[in-house]
Amino acid sequence: MTARADVIARGGIVASSHALAVSSGLEILRKGGTAFDAAIATSAVLAVVEPSSSHLGGDAFVITHRKRDRENLAFNGSGEAPHSAVRSSFTDHIPLHGYKSATVPGLVSTWFAIHEYGGSRPIAELLAPAIEYAEAGFPTNRVIARRVSAHATEFPELFKEMGIQAPLGAGDLVTQPNLARSLKAIAKEGRAGFYEGEIARRLIESTAGWFSAQDLRNHTTRVLPPLSINYRDHVIHGQPPPSQGMILMEELLIAQGFDLASATPAERIHLMVEAKKIAFADRNSLLGDPEKIEVGLEKLFSADSIANRRAQIDTARANNQPTRVNQEGNDTTYFLVADREGNALSWIQSVFHSFGASWAIPGTGIILNNRLTGFSLDSSSPNFIAPGARPAHTLNAWTATRSDGSLALVGGTPGANIQVQTNFQLVVNALDLKMSPQANVEAPRWQHLNRPFANDDVEDIRGVLQVENRNPYPVLAELKRRGHQLQELPAFGHGSSVQLLEVRPDGTYIAGSDPRSEGLAAGY
Secondary structure (H helix, E strand, C coil), X not given: CCCCCCEEXXXXXXXXXXXXXXXXXXXXXXXCCCHHHHHHHHHHHHHHXXXXXXXXXXXXEEEEEECCCCEEEEEEECCCCCCCCCHHHCCCCCCCCCHHHCCCCCHHHHHHHHHHHHCCCCHHHHHHHHHHHHHCCEECCHHHHXXXXXXXXXXXXXXXXXXXXXXCXXXXXXXXXXXXXXXXXXXXXXXXXXXXXXXXXHHHXXXXXXXXXXXXXXXXXXXXXXXXXXXXXXXXXXXXXXECHHXXXXXXXXXXXXXXXXXXXXXXXXXXXXXXXXXXXXXXXXCCCCCCCCCCHHHHCCHHHHHHHHHCCCCCCCCCCCECCCCXXXXXXXXXXXXXXXXXXXXXXXXXXXXXXXCEECCCCEEECCHHHHCECCCCCXXXXXXXXXXXXXXXXXEEEECCCCEEEEEECCCHHHHHHHHHHHHHHHHCCCCCHHHHHHCCCXXXXXXXXXXXXXXXXXCEEEEECCXXXXXXXXXXXXXXXXXEECCCCCCCCCEEEXXXXXXXXXXXXXXXXXXXXXXX
């Protein structure tokens, strides 16, 4: 464990992977803004100071809790495939880089959907901190300096457009004048400043019509009820399809049939990893855009279905049947916000792979996502590429409420396909093992990856269970004995950067922030 303590406050909380985003969100809260206001400000600053992980050309998914009526909503800010994205546009794969790897950006639309729902301050005020950091500059941290330096040689035009000189060192000042102008246009013109104005025109012209005015005009952030399941006297709220939040829900439903609190650490990890494998297999066979296909979650989550899947788990032996590999981008950022009134948001945003499409809209400083690569080119897949469809999405965030509807937990993490595994551990640690938030985020973690192990052929992948080596040797030995293909990670070598909030019944906030990142939780 580290020397970090739980952050305890009553006025409000912001927890993020970047200190400047946290301070910007807190500033809005202290000025009397709502959690919804502070979240928009935090999101915008993250797009400026963490350009490899999220940007105005990316997506966002949010779970909200409104205290006054205890309403929980899911905001799905994923973008659609443009009209040009038909199967015949590609050969045997969708390229990882360039504008043809992108969907319509959804983050900016989500700002305005959130603002309409719960905002109280002008958008221009909320974007002011981000504009200042883009225009006047900010000192980069070690993470971003390292990512820029590693990426710049391959994509020099990207960083020229962004106004960033590479290589960078920690503390070097970064200014982004083009991005500052784009943020000012959005602050002045509103949502139309992104989807219909000069930014839209430049996107359409620079992609030779790959994106059309109609593609941008038709985009909308969907606002709908979250997926909700009962777990240990709480209700867990997560992201509906096309997010793979369904995996977290299925993992928890399967796990609910086991006494995880009384299990040994090795038994608990084994059962959870096996539940993970089943849930991912269901994801691969079912998940797509629910506006295009019938996903069938009601049937999947039925008591009979869950009991059948739970019975497939061998409590003594790992299932090492070959599995398929998913496209995994892992550059994402997660944050949470709560205000004095008890409103809270669990927010995740991303450009998918590092620097997304590695392509920026000329003259705007805006990096596009490469989320189109989340589609399948196999026409038999539920996730088959089609114009206007949204790809199966790794982004998911969650909250938990008590049986009376009051908010209990807010949590999340970046990490692509690791997200739903880390979130699974966070919920179990909180509700089964009764860990405090900081102890929870610091607890040794595992991740099961669909990657070749040892001498596996790439067509016969059994998967690798990576476990932080702070787990005692007997735990690791027992997992190996049960047949898991084990790889040890350094003490804090798990890749995710978790933020977690507990809300006591009296309204006191207790937050934890992951020492595996440079972020923090702060309150007032």
